[in-house]
Amino acid sequence: MNNIRDEEDQDQIDFVPGYTPISQAGKDRNDAFEADFKQAVGGLQTQIDAIVRRVLDGRVIRPAGEDDELKILGLTPVRGLLLYGPPGTGKTLLARQISTALRARAPKIVSAPELLDRWVGGSEKILRGLFTEAEAELAACNGDVTRSALHVIVIDEIDAVFRRRSAGEDSGEQTRASVVNQILSKLDGVKAIDNVLMIGMTNRRELLDEALLRPGRLEVQIEVPLPDQEGRREILSIHFGPLRKKGRLSKPLCCAVDGLPNSIKCEDKNGVEDGRERKRDALKRSISTVIRRLHPHYDLAAETADFSGADIAGLVRSVRLPGSVDTTVDTYTVC
Numbered sequence: 060m061n062n063i064r065d066e067e068d069q070d071q072i073d074f075v076p077g078y079t080p081i082s083q084a085g086k087d088r089n090d091a092f093e094a095d096f097k098q099a100v101g102g103l104q105t106q107i108d109a110i111v112r113r114v115l116d117g118r119v120i121r122p123a124g125e126d127d128e129l130k131i132l133g134l135t136p137v138r139g140l141l142l143y144g145p146p147g148t149g150k151t152l153l154a155r156q157i158s159t160a161l162r163a164r165a166p167k168i169v170s171a172p173e174l175l176d177r178w179v180g181g182s183e184k185i186l187r188g189l190f191t192e193a194e195a196e197l198a199a200c201n202g203d204v205t206r207s208a209l210h211v212i213v214i215d216e217i218d219a220v221f222r223r224r225s226a227g228e229d230s231g232e233q234t235r236a237s238v239v240n241q242i243l244s245k246l247d248g249v250k251a252i253d254n255v256l257m258i259g260m261t262n263r264r265e266l267l268d269e270a271l272l273r274p275g276r277l278e279v280q281i282e283v284p285l286p287d288q289e290g291r292r293e294i295l296s297i298h299f300g301p302l303r304k305k306g307r308l309s310k311p312l313c314c315a316v317d318g319l320p321n322s323i324k325c326e327d328k329n330g331v332e333d334g335r336e337r338k339r340d341a342l343k344r345s346i347s348t349v350i351r352r353l354h355p356h357y358d359l360a361a362e363t364a365d366f367s368g369a370d371i372a373g374l375v376r377s378v379r380l381p382g383s384v385d386t387t388v389d390t391y392t393v394c
């Protein structure tokens with residue numbers, strides 16, 4: 060009964076003059092994007108939703124005619140995105156996934172300090188190198204952005220260039236100001252290049268000059284924090300995934316990844332009897348050793364409380380190292 064009522068309500072909404080419901084094709088496409096992201100990136104569902112909605116949706120290749128419609132509506136796709144948060148939380152991973160989803164050219168990733176070349180003309184040369192391909196392709200398409208592939212340019216540690224100026228600072232200031240002006244002109248100046256998506260990344264958002272974050276520049280800003288427990292579980296599943304698919308994980312390790320109790324008797328409980336802090340330190344110091352001591356009720360996601368995604372990837376790598384496989388401690392390691 061309720062379903063019928065819902066459908067009637069939906070029909071009424073669809074007939075509001077001037078309103079067109081989102082097409083199913085658009086929804087399916089966004090769902091497909093999200094599914095692709097989730098295969099590689101764990102614990103960042105909210106961030107992925109925001110990226111799909113605000114960055115990808117306006118950039119994907121649309122059916123013929125639809126781009127013109129966007130122009131008529133005065134809509135321009137987002138040209139810049141800022142990803143900020145602690146080290147190792149998946150910012151670069153997200154940037155690469157965005158390029159893949161947009162079927163863009165392989166992203167050009169540069170670290171901002173590299174742009175501050177101390178030799179005269181050095182910075183300009185590096186910057187030109189970043190944009191040359193995009194400009195050449197746009198020229199080859201007679202400036203028709205809909206016919207050019209998208210070029211993703213990622214600038215890591217962007218605060219090194221776009222930081223707020225502090226009083227009395229002048230060494231290297233000229234170079235920095237020149238780099239800033241050139242990048243801004245490519246983003247929203249008269250020389251703006253529409254087939255470029257710029258992604259800035261930083262661990263220190265508070266240092267950034269607000270001018271960089273204005274609409275038309277890095278206008279979408281997304282925080283990428285340390286993962287929570289469920290996020291860590293997703294990341295563990297992603298990184299243990301290939302081993303698990305091949306049947307190379309022991310049952311206790313599978314249970315520890317899933318946070319499920321397992322009934323296998325454990326002979327070595329040292330890891331569990333440690334205090335929580337000590338356990339975490341031990342995990343960080345010698346992850347492979349601790350993994351060998353998995354207790355039947357060990358929940359890896361709970362025990363890795365301050366781990367970043369990169370720490371978790373490191374943990375999984377250490378398990379994969381042949382030296383970490385200890386066949387004397389029954390099945391508590393990778394089989």
Ligand SMILES: Nc1ncnc2c1ncn2[C@@H]1O[C@H](COP(=O)(O)OP(=O)(O)OP(=O)(O)O)[C@@H](O)[C@H]1O
Pocket residue numbers: 099100101102103144145146147148149150151152153215261262294297367368369370372
């Ligand atoms: N959310 C995540 N999901 C899956 N893997 C992750 C995640 N975060 C980090 N990783 C793993 O850690 C590696 C390093 O992460 P990445 O380089 O994306 O971090 P970052 O935030 O860019 O770090 P930094 O600020 O130091 O540049 C990734 O290649 C991936 O293997």
